[in-house]
Amino acid sequence: MLTRVKSAVANFMGGIMAGSSGSEHGGGGCGGSDLPLRFPYGRPEFLGLSQDEVECSADHIARPILILKETRRLPWATGYAEVINAGKSTHNEDQASCEVLTVKKKAGAITSTPNRNSKRRSSLPNGEGLQLKENSESEGVSCHYWSLFDGHAGSGAAVVASRLLQHHVTEQLQDIVEILKNSAVLPPTCLGEEPENTPANSRTLTRAASLRGGVGAPGSPSTPPTRFFTEKKIPHECLVIGALESAFKEMDLQIERERSSYNISGGCTALIVVCLLGKLYVANAGDSRAIIIRNGEIIPMSSEFTPETERQRLQYLAFMQPHLLGNEFTHLEFPRRVQRKELGKKMLYRDFNMTGWAYKTIEDDDLKFPLIYGEGKKARVMATIGVTRGLGDHDLKVHDSNIYIKPFLSSAPEVRVYDLSKYEHGADDVLILATDGLWDVLSNEEVAEAITQFLPNCDPDDPHRYTLAAQDLVMRARGVLKDRGWRISNDRLGSGDDISVYVIPLIHGNKLS
Amino acid sequence: MTYAYLFKYIIIGDTGVGKSCLLLQFTDKRFQPVHDLTIGVEFGARMVNIDGKQIKLQIWDTAGQESFRSITRSYYRGAAGALLVYDITRRETFNHLTSWLEDARQHSSSNMVIMLIGNKSDLESRRDVKREEGEAFAREHGLIFMETSAKTACNVEEAFINTAKEIYRKIQQGLFDVHNEANGIKIGPQQSISTSLGPSASQQNCRDLGSDAGCC
Numbered sequence: 001m002l003t004r005v006k007s008a009v010a011n012f013m014g015g016i017m018a019g020s021s022g023s024e025h026g027g028g029g030c031g032g033s034d035l036p037l038r039f040p041y042g043r044p045e046f047l048g049l050s051q052d053e054v055e056c057s058a059d060h061i062a063r064p065i066l067i068l069k070e071t072r073r074l075p076w077a078t079g080y081a082e083v084i085n086a087g088k089s090t091h092n093e094d095q096a097s098c099e100v101l102t103v104k105k106k107a108g109a110i111t112s113t114p115n116r117n118s119k120r121r122s123s124l125p126n127g128e129g130l131q132l133k134e135n136s137e138s139e140g141v142s143c144h145y146w147s148l149f150d151g152h153a154g155s156g157a158a159v160v161a162s163r164l165l166q167h168h169v170t171e172q173l174q175d176i177v178e179i180l181k182n183s184a185v186l187p188p189t190c191l192g193e194e195p196e197n198t199p200a201n202s203r204t205l206t207r208a209a210s211l212r213g214g215v216g217a218p219g220s221p222s223t224p225p226t227r228f229f230t231e232k233k234i235p236h237e238c239l240v241i242g243a244l245e246s247a248f249k250e251m252d253l254q255i256e257r258e259r260s261s262y263n264i265s266g267g268c269t270a271l272i273v274v275c276l277l278g279k280l281y282v283a284n285a286g287d288s289r290a291i292i293i294r295n296g297e298i299i300p301m302s303s304e305f306t307p308e309t310e311r312q313r314l315q316y317l318a319f320m321q322p323h324l325l326g327n328e329f330t331h332l333e334f335p336r337r338v339q340r341k342e343l344g345k346k347m348l349y350r351d352f353n354m355t356g357w358a359y360k361t362i363e364d365d366d367l368k369f370p371l372i373y374g375e376g377k378k379a380r381v382m383a384t385i386g387v388t389r390g391l392g393d394h395d396l397k398v399h400d401s402n403i404y405i406k407p408f409l410s411s412a413p414e415v416r417v418y419d420l421s422k423y424e425h426g427a428d429d430v431l432i433l434a435t436d437g438l439w440d441v442l443s444n445e446e447v448a449e450a451i452t453q454f455l456p457n458c459d460p461d462d463p464h465r466y467t468l469a470a471q472d473l474v475m476r477a478r479g480v481l482k483d484r485g486w487r488i489s490n491d492r493l494g495s496g497d498d499i500s501v502y503v504i505p506l507i508h509g510n511k512l513s
Numbered sequence: 514m515t516y517a518y519l520f521k522y523i524i525i526g527d528t529g530v531g532k533s534c535l536l537l538q539f540t541d542k543r544f545q546p547v548h549d550l551t552i553g554v555e556f557g558a559r560m561v562n563i564d565g566k567q568i569k570l571q572i573w574d575t576a577g578q579e580s581f582r583s584i585t586r587s588y589y590r591g592a593a594g595a596l597l598v599y600d601i602t603r604r605e606t607f608n609h610l611t612s613w614l615e616d617a618r619q620h621s622s623s624n625m626v627i628m629l630i631g632n633k634s635d636l637e638s639r640r641d642v643k644r645e646e647g648e649a650f651a652r653e654h655g656l657i658f659m660e661t662s663a664k665t666a667c668n669v670e671e672a673f674i675n676t677a678k679e680i681y682r683k684i685q686q687g688l689f690d691v692h693n694e695a696n697g698i699k700i701g702p703q704q705s706i707s708t709s710l711g712p713s714a715s716q717q718n719c720r721d722l723g724s725d726a727g728c729c
Contacts, residue, residue: 052556052557052558052571053556053558055555055558055571056558056571056573057556059521059591061590061591061694061695062573062587062588062589062590062591062592063555063587064553064554064555064556064573064588065584066553066554067552067553069555070549070551070552071549081553093544110534464552467552468552471552471553471584474582475584480583480586480587481587481590
């Protein structure tokens with residue numbers, strides 16, 4: 001089954017690269033509604049809600065804040081709370097999942113030589129050490145995983161991603177787990193070759209070292225080998241970053257190929273956190289946000305990808321491949337819509353290569369609708385979508401046209417790394433992950449202030465304290481219902497969007513290092 | 514399962530009066546002596562039969578602690594019925610009824626049916642609030658009243674069902690606009706109601722619910 005669609009995927013990938021989102025792909029998605037769902041709609045599995053409870057929770061009038069039940073626990077005593085939108089969609093289109101993954105070298109996988117050789121190589125002091133190494137090799141590495149998705153134009157993609165992205169992460173990490181465990185030696189540049197014998201902390205790796213093989217024998221590492229050419233040294237964490245990037249891509253490809261046999265509606269942003277070997281990896285594609293609040297200080301762990309923040313990438317793509325605009329849009333940006341009567345006049349504009357503005361003479365082409373239009377939360381790509389990275393959306397077209405949006409969207413996450421061992425975290429130091437429902441109405445500072453007020457007033461041993469803090473944040477963003485709608489502090493408008501929040505205590509990271 | 518109407522209920526009252534236990538007894542027919550503190554809102558649902566019509570009760574069980582009051586206040590909106598619960602062995606829970614009632618009246622639709630419940634009627638030896646006091650409070654504020662025991666299940670079924678009967682009566686009198694979901698009532702997906710195989714609730718309903726004297 002999988003292999004049958006694989007070649008189709010390969011073809012399509014070629015299509016994307018060539019920029020032709022041609023008609024042959026249109027058919028697959030159009031019949032979507034007749035196809036079965038890949039997974040039924042529901043709330044995050046860890047909430048453990050029955051069908052009746054899911055139904056109750058979908059109340060757009062009272063908007064109940066859902067939290068982890070007393071009987072349920074997430075790894076690290078993570079707190080979680082969510083609330084449905086005020087009526088913009090039937091379902092809560094946010095999704096989440098959280099689990100502990102075990103990453104083990106795939107059975108039957110080609111063994112990368114470095115580990116074998118590392119034993120021979122004797123950087124380890126004695127035989128006991130070797131023995132330990134052997135055991136840990138078979139055990140695998142456990143890795144904590146939190147994910148948050150914000151769906152649009154349907155809940156399908158977000159539901160699928162919340163069920164499957166972790167498997168792609170595991171699969172990608174499996175390929176490199178043995179290399180990661182062997183932290184004393186830099187990752188080999190080429191698998192299957194004789195390994196580098198240069199310790200991880202040495203300045204450069206040389207080809208010569210690997211060619212000569214025996215150089216790393218006891219006592220000799222200090223001898224500088226002859227250098228033929230330099231080679232980039234790639235630290236271990238970059239392999240994890242690469243694995244997460246690949247996992248996002250694979251997830252997007254899976255949605256892409258499975259939509260011919262399942263109804264996978266819409267698209268979604270994706271924000272995940274992976275804790276592996278003492279480091280947090282925060283991967284974000286979309287407009288959700290992660291921040292660390294440590295001792296009251298805010299450390300941003302992600303940035304948002306929107307038409308505004310990605311303007312130059314999108315404009316450049318449209319400039320290079322103008323057919324993607326379907327002759328309907330211009331890749332140039334103007335401060336406002338250009339009017340026909342302004343032809344021949346000079347107006348401020350900016351192109352993909354500019355952050356500042358300049359004047360240009362208005363031509364016919366400039367009258368087309370701008371590729372990026374609108375400000376702030378209202379900015380849209382081709383008047384259609386307000387988020388520029390994520391998963392799914394393969395069938396999304398500009399309204400009433402045959403112009404596909406997907407070529408402009410990227411599934412690539414930005415990955416940031418946080419070393420848990422560099423700081424002794426207290427019980428009130430947390431990582432907050434939330435969808436834009438929270439961040440649209442509360443600033444980082446307001447969130448940090450709320451957390452630093454709330455947590456110290458909770459019993460440090462209360463297992464629910466982080467869930468209560470998450471509930472407090474959702475409450476602050478949703479607000480209370482006054483006659484004319486949801487209001488938050490200072491009589492500002494509350495968020496009418498789906499809001500989902502994790503509060504992850506970092507104190508559990510201390511034990512890892 | 515199909516139903517003619519869906520009614521939304523909310524259970525309110527001080528912490529520890531047995532709100533979650535009443536819900537559990539009603540939906541699962543069991544009693545859990547040690548119940549964790551509810552720290553937000555929890556849900557239950559059950560089908561009942563009123564006048565030959567299948568009615569789905571959707572019940573919101575709220576945290577009673579003062580610190581959660583601001584959160585639970587928004588849950589009155591869109592409730593057709595409220596069970597206001599106190600503990601007959603703890604007078605302070607009875608004394609707080611006025612404040613709960615104020616909250617309920619202020620944040621709900623004016624037609625919301627409120628059932629006052631004196632729970633823990635099995636603990637007669639520790640009774641701190643007389644039945645007559647509960648009755649008087651209910652009369653004064655226009656509430657329906659019952660004493661229940663979530664432990665022995667006494668009157669639990671009746672409390673939920675009588676509230677539904679009262680809501681149903683108001684619908685028939687045209688007091689509720691059933692097309693406005695903000696009133697806590699939804700019309701079921703199309704259905705012919707008469708054919709359904711009655712769940713246990715429908716038999717229960719055949720009993721005379723007018724008297725709550727029975728076991729309590």
